[in-house]
Amino acid sequence: MFTPTTLRRSVLLALYGSAALAVYAPASFAQSGQQATKEEVIPSVSVVGSRRVSATSATDTAVPVDLIPMTRMAEQGGQFDLAQTLTYISPSFNSTRQSGADGADLVDSAALRGLGSDQTLVLMNGKRRHSTSLVNIFGARNRGNTGTDMNAIPLLAVKNIQVLRDGAAAQYGSDAIAGVINIELKRSLGCETVFGAGQYSAGDGENILASAYCGVAVAGGVVGITGEYLDRDRSNRAEAGSLRTIGDSKVQNQTLYLNGDIPLVDGKLYFTAGTQKRDASSAAFGRGADQIPTRNAQAMYPNGFAPFINADIDDHYGTIGYRAKLGEWNADFSQTYGYNKMHYNISNTLNASIANLDLIKGGKGVSASQFDAGGFAATQLTTNADASRFYPNILSGMNLAFGAEFRKENYEIFAGEAGSYNDVDGAGFGGDPGSQGFPGFRPADATDRSRHSVAAYVDVETDITERLKVLSAVRYEKFSDFGNSVTGKLAAAYKISDAVLMRGSASTGFRAPSLQQGYFSSTFTEFVNGNPVDSVFAPNGGNVANAIGIPKLKEEKSVSFTLGGTWTPTPTTSVTADLYRIAIDDRIVFSGRFDADNYAPIVPLLSTLGVGAAQFFVNSIDTKTQGLDLTVSNRSEVAGGKLNTFLAMNISKTEVTGVNAPAAFKGYEEVLLSERERLFLEQGGPRRKATLGFEYLLGKVGTDFKVIHFGKQTLGTWSGAPTPNQVYKAKTSADLSFTYNFSEKTKLTLGGANIFSVKPTEQNPDETDNGFKYESVQFGMNGASYFARLWHKF
Template sequence: MKKLALLLFLLNVSFLFAQKEISGVVKDNTGNALIGVNIIEKGTQNGVSTDIDGAYKIKVKEGATLVFSYVGFSKLEKAATDAVINVVLSEEGGQNLDEVVVTGTRTAPRSNTTTALPIDVLSSKDLTSTGQASFDKALQYKIPSFNTVQTPVNDATSLLDPYEIRNMGPSRTLILINGKRKNLSSLLYVQTSPGRGETGADISAIPTDAIERVEILRDGASAQYGSDAIAGVMNIILKKNTNGGSVTVRSGMTSEGDGEMLGVSLNNGSTVGEKGFVNYTVDFSKVNLANRPGKVDAEGDFNDFVKINPAAYGSYINKDNTLGGTDITGMTEAQKEATFSSYQGSADYNAKFATINQGNIAGRQAVDDFLKEKPDGGNINGSPETASAKFLVNGGFELSDETQLYYNAAYVYKKVNSFANYRTPYWRSIKNPFENASISDWSTSEAYPTYLKDFFGNGTAASYKGYVPTFTGDLNDYNATLGYKSTKNDWNTDASITVGGNTQTYTVENSQNRSGLTDPITGQNIYQENSPITFKPGGTSFNHVVGNLDISKVLSDKISIGFGSEFRTETFEVTEGDKVSWEGMGADSFAGNRPENSGKWNRYNLGAYFDLAYDVTEDFLINGTVRYEDYSDFGGATVWKLSSRYKFLDDKVTLRGSISTGFRAPTLHQIYTQKSQYSFVPGEGIQVSGIINNVSPQARQLGIDRLDAEKSTNITIGIGAKPMKNFNFTIDYYNIKVEDRIVLGDIVPTTFGDVAWFENSFDSRTSGLDVVANYNNIELGTGKLGFNLSGNITFQNERISPVKSNNFSATLDALMFTSRPETKWILGANYEVGKFGFSLNNTYFGKSTFKQAGLDSNLRTEFTPKIVTDLGITFSATDKLTLALNVNNLLNVLPEWKFKAENAAGTAILADPAQVKNQSNLITFNQRYSQMTYDGYHFSQLGTMFNLSLNYKF
């Protein structure tokens, strides 16, 4: 009995000592605590992060090795022999090749030196140092292959801006939060702008202060993560700090005195009981309107909206299908021209066109008078007013020594106020002048619908100055994950469920429904003078539920495996607008969702993958993944990936490469969206057109096929080197072929009116080079200087197959393939001395080329290369208080564009100032968008911006 008791005691002691708790503090070489340092038990997924005081606590097995890593610092390994291990990390700066990453592998985490894939790692410090107000704009000035810009033509696009990696559009970059898929936005971009026809996750909704680091995998990863990962994966890792927190107050404005910004953010964390933690962020911000309208060209506006050409014979004269008493019904255009020629000079002709000329003179005067008062035509272009509230929590607790429950949740509310194009008085004339000779004075009530002076004036004709419809968008975005991790017998299991959604509702004010519909009983107008001026045009929503099961194990020092499955269900809904918002012409500027275009649609998919990593030697790694997914609406897809890495010269040089296939399922937005929209048509002003979806009766009658998945082939070859302690660089070549690319085509005339539709239209190829280099810890005086250079060069980005239907214009081709800079470079320098830190970053935006709608086919437009300089200064007043000043676009560099000739005919156009002016008016809406053009974008049009922030740690 005593022997049995002794045996049980020894087993108990053995079990107690099977795991041990290690604690300590991590600091830099100046003695400052480092927040968010990753500490991982080597060869496992067991890890923690340091809190605000640099402290950590972790339970590990006997004989374990701890790996300490932090962006900008050298990785350090320590044997877990003592209960307290304090660590000092030496600063390397920039992208560290030894940084441990969890993205891009389904087996054990690896460092950048041992991974076979190109991965950028940005810390929270990197993001906040840009001085940018939102997460997506911070990435714009940190990652060369990442591009986003605020569009000057807003509407629903004002709620979130399209972004992309490697010119592939927002739909082809998968966004993860702590390794779990984030929901898509419910917004589908339908404007003629970059990202047209696509949707993406709203990354601007994520509060920057909640982010510990961002890992960006610049490689196709559909085999590892599923649909949408053709261009790459962005994994946002949330903070886990548990001791103390900080509050940040931000303010700013542009050099023009507008765009004022004020924000406050709180990040804090604490332990929960003995085995849990929670970290939370609360962020409130308000950004005022920044307006950058152009000066309207009076002649252009007169020609587009007022002038009646005396040489015209169309609808202005042929009211009864006669011309000078001659029946022209059934005549060819040539016969009509001949009849018109014989009609010229007659008394009837002279009388009619004398009236037309009289009206033209009066109309031109009306245009001049209005633009004298409002040179910008009343337009409000630029950055809209935005208010947002963001809440995020990240936490977990240990159920036992081998099991853990984790969770995170976020909710974001955003309200945006923007404006449609100003409806000038002469846009809304009641009749053409030749029909009413008394209209010789456009300031009288005879010139406009009588009710307009009551709606948008004080009841007198002189008070009516036109109107500008306003657009208000309310956005709600949420996501939450609950998961369970366990490690038993060296098997790592991760089971989780994720929910997420995005809802947008719209309000249009200061508008009207100008439809000429009449009540069949009373014969009175339903709208026009009886129209409301506020409309609820409906909205959209998207949500998903995702279940994940991931299992991995390090089988030996050479082989690691991972496998798992994912179930996802998605729902997309278009909410019907009020009847007054869609009936007839609908609300002017933004018609509501019609009942037949509204509804709710759902699908689900099931996926499974297997991943095998084989370390042939300590230096040579081979990694393979295969995945199968099956969608309820279009079937299945099998994709694979093979990657490899080889290190040599004492790990100073790493060769890496991968080849993979991928897919992207069409989004529910692309399958089911059907709507009417207002858009600018060069030379014709604002017109209404439509989109029909691929499952509609109209699509069947037009012979339009249903959408299928895009398929891709990705090749990446790269080298990473760390020839000396303070210098490292990576160079990666990529080549991406996308087959059956899904695009929203041009609007074309059909039996159902002027419409556009989605289709698997063609194949494309994108190739280029990514470069990242860092040289740091250069002693200068009593401080340290560091340099970083990163760049992206596009070699090829073009269509490589015929277009399926003849509805893909040069405009759409340019927006998809040449609208982003063909090269982009970021050169930065930082210097830290005493309590001060200085940073100077120069971002080079290369040439962008456009073929705007309405532009002569013999011309193109090019945005000239520009360098935007950002200056940052930080002052650590105390250990707890830090002040930061950022001057973005220090030299007030603004976008510039110019015409380029495609051939001799284009050269002739450019030699004629009158034709140049006409072409310029066509693509800038008569100079309303003179800085950016109506369709073209390069970088921010707001000029210099000043930002001041105060951070207090407690």
């Protein structure tokens, strides 16, 4: 039987871990008297990928799991939000801040193993977390995807992150094609605070962080409360005199999280509640003086202007549950709630048609400079009932688990004020309609859609012998809007010796189309040769989609294989390597723009609807993703100090293997999926990423040096062939920080990220997605940054 101390060590250094775990080792060297583990009692651990509840589960999973302790990152890391922190730790995790991508600038999309953000399932304390209401549309990586907003979670509240790098739809349901990220929150006694400040070497993009955690004893249990305030200012890399603002969006987060449990008779009541209010603002493309009166007004912006796309984002999450021992069975009943809302307000803008009509009527020629543009919201309610039992006398031990889930989802779009979308000076005449920068949602776009799903699963994990473990799972899931799916998984691990283990898995998976993909709708007016043309993002099942002949969305289906092994030659050295292959059929993508120029048959189809161009979501492509995860970690003593070295690397390649056009679009596959859109799918993230880290502690001084390598990326152009594609050469940056431990309870960290100010390869701004010479690829365009972080424990 493991003690809590040996259990924690085994979780971090076991064969099933990753070199990402090595980030924890220096923390234990430096803070043996500071770690929250001294105050935690861990009677049992359940790690994502295994439903066994026992003291050895963390080292018994038959699939690759990275367990990443976050204590040290929250106390002295150089990144102030969760998404960026994980980007520089986990080799298979990728998140790049966008610029010039409208709402996608305000929510950082995150993904695993080269796939889309909505193909990764995110859990919190083992319970499904909701996605954002945003679907990425304009110029974003993860185009057409929804995802989970990792930055809605305060870093100081997180105890560890578990990354399951394996298909797991049969275990956890829809979305778990690329893998599963489980965020475990703190629930330990004691209080601590973190104050941080940083900015780019260019003198902008200031970050201010103030965060506090306090764990208190309540009725025999522990309740942890975390509050965080994060203020991130804009950065701007545009040339002097430009109307544009290119860089990080402005973000102000106010976050509060509660996580705890209270013993009850024969069981334990547990609960999590969190809320975040985010005020965010990104900059749109500029409108020049030469665009008067179509997009500008002489009386308002004679020298041009750049609108700001502002959003009030509300994110709420809550879980309440009860765990109990019913005879020999471990039972768990829970209810989870998730809500995300984005409400747009466009400022420093105008409605050019209103300004032009005002001028015609003898006025100054002005309109309002700020508009409520509407927005959207998504709600998720999940009810779970789970049971598991370990049978020690079946072979060398067998764990049987089964359960059921009911989930209800809702998605709504609400319209903006009339001035954000209307055309008042006459169709095809004068000024363009709607708020410049982001046209508001019209009443015709408004929607309120719901669906529900039911699921049941059986999961069996068997120790055939002391050296051979086999895991099998099957899951049935039925959705009210598209049908049902059955998925399965088989995995095994064999210990060749105490130092060498081989493991492999095969699984089928699925991802249900999100309500956002099914019902997103937006209409805006463009002028072609002086004539107004309504362009629509057409919802599935709506009049436009039906007129064109777009079929009803269905689930994506996947087949995944992994094969790997671990080698632990010494207690302080660990090597892991895992190959994977993921084939996805009927992948949902956002189509190209169909109009009279590239698809003549659309004219008679849409003319009666008053629409001239349309885009839509459709199950239209098959993809194949292959890759390798490699990690190496070592702990040693050097020159009287403690040295921890780790290498974490991911190499992946995604290819579109087929384009399956609906019958109406046969022969128009290049419009349905242009090369530009295909490259977004195949190379939206770098195909290679590696982190080499050296962490050294001597006395009270700790040094952290990381070298981060991002592989080559190729993206498309606006013009298309024969214009050459954008090639972004491989780039390598470095982070360096120093920590002084004043005592076991206080330390100060000073450091820099990307200290050599490496930037992406320059491109032709006319061909990039954001209209700037630097794209939002690899590690971004901002250059070097510096930070200070003070941590104190009470």
